[in-house]
Amino acid sequence: MIMDSRISSATYFNQGLAGMTTAQNAIAKAMQEISSGQKEIRASSDPSTTASLVELDRSVSRLQxxxxxxxxxxxxxxxxxxxxxxxxxxxxxxxxxxxxxxxxxxxxxxxxxxxxxxxxxxxxxxxxxxxxxxxxxxxxxxxxxxxxxxxxxxxxxxxxxxxxxxxxxxxxxxxxxxxxxxxxxxxxxxxxxxxxxxxxxxxxxxxxxxxxxxxxxxxxxxxxxxxxxxxxxxxxxxxxxxxxxxxxLSALRDTDYASAITELNKQTLVLQATQSTLARVQGLSLFNEL
Missing domain, CATH: 1.20.1330.10 (f41 fragment of flagellin, N-terminal domain)
Incomplete structure (x- = not known):
């Protein structure tokens, strides 16, 4: 029973760490978009938008x-x-x-x-x-x-x-x-x-x-x-x-500040909740060892 409890605690702890990493990455992304004024768009995650931006940039350059x-x-x-x-x-x-x-x-x-x-x-x-x-x-x-x-x-x-x-x-x-x-x-x-x-x-x-x-x-x-x-x-x-x-281009590339701030606040709450959960899980693990 103690072994099962330890396994469950370890699983929760690892899941919590993964959740923290995800939230931290989301917070960093939101903060970067707010400070730079542009969305973070990567070809690997959004190839369609990336291709559209390249073509639009070419069209703008040609017209200029x-x-x-x-x-x-x-x-x-x-x-x-x-x-x-x-x-x-x-x-x-x-x-x-x-x-x-x-x-x-x-x-x-x-x-x-x-x-x-x-x-x-x-x-x-x-x-x-x-x-x-x-x-x-x-x-x-x-x-x-x-x-x-x-x-x-x-x-x-x-x-x-x-x-x-x-x-x-x-x-x-x-x-x-x-x-x-x-x-x-x-x-x-x-x-x-x-x-x-x-x-x-x-x-x-x-x-x-x-x-x-x-x-x-x-x-x-x-x-x-x-x-x-x-x-x-x-x-x-x-x-x-x-x-x-x-x-x-502005609609595709520029930061939607309202959405970015909402996402930042949301992920901050998620991070805080995850940290609190991890602290409790870690405390339970120590108690079970005793």
Missing amino acids: QYQRNADAADARLGQAENTLQGMSETLSRARELAIQFNNGVHDDVSRQAMRDEFGQLRDQMLSLANTRDERGDYLFSGSQVGTAPYASAVSAFAGDTRGLNISVAEGRSVRAGWTAEGLQGALQTLDDMASDTSLTTVDAARFDSLVQAQDLAITLRAQVGNSMNAVELARADNEGELYGYTAT
Whole structure:
């Protein structure tokens, strides 16, 4: 009878120790979740949730990259819009000056003053055509963003005509780089009028080159506006998807503080009860030995 009692006491004691370990682990888990703000999720115990979290994290990361691309495209587009406006204004002044150059009788001093201004307009156009973005990439060299479109006002266009596209959403990209090849005639005209003192008029072909270049600047600016609208739409769509994904991630990963605190209190009571039971069992064991 004494032997049976000892066996029963040992069994209760071992079960109590196991219960204490379980309660202590549960308390540690609850405290960790409360302090970190995130649930403890392990692939071994919850493979489905773990797989969902991995996929959601990938989706969020992809959308965040699209948003960074959209920001970069937006900055580039804004700079392009300002540059093209500057081109249009410069070419408009060049046309006015060409008309002035052709009208009336001018002495050498006034003609030289106009040639000097043609030279200034040439330099402005060359600088605008070779505009770089904040990363140092050229805006108007097509896809050859590391190559200046024009080495000088009389050099050939060094870029290409492919343009540059930037991905801003799933399956969507926007044009964010253009070709300035069509400006070559205008640059040549401005250089001719600035440097060739034998010219006393701006002929029709040269004047047309200024008109065509201004038309190109206006057309490109409209394309830039379309791209800016597309970026805004893509950014709004990305934000909507990000909100949904982050809300789902929060529901799966973030600590439910009310539940965690309830579990902590519950397991604390279980631990205290188990410790009390073990103390009684241990006391009975000593009594039986006596």
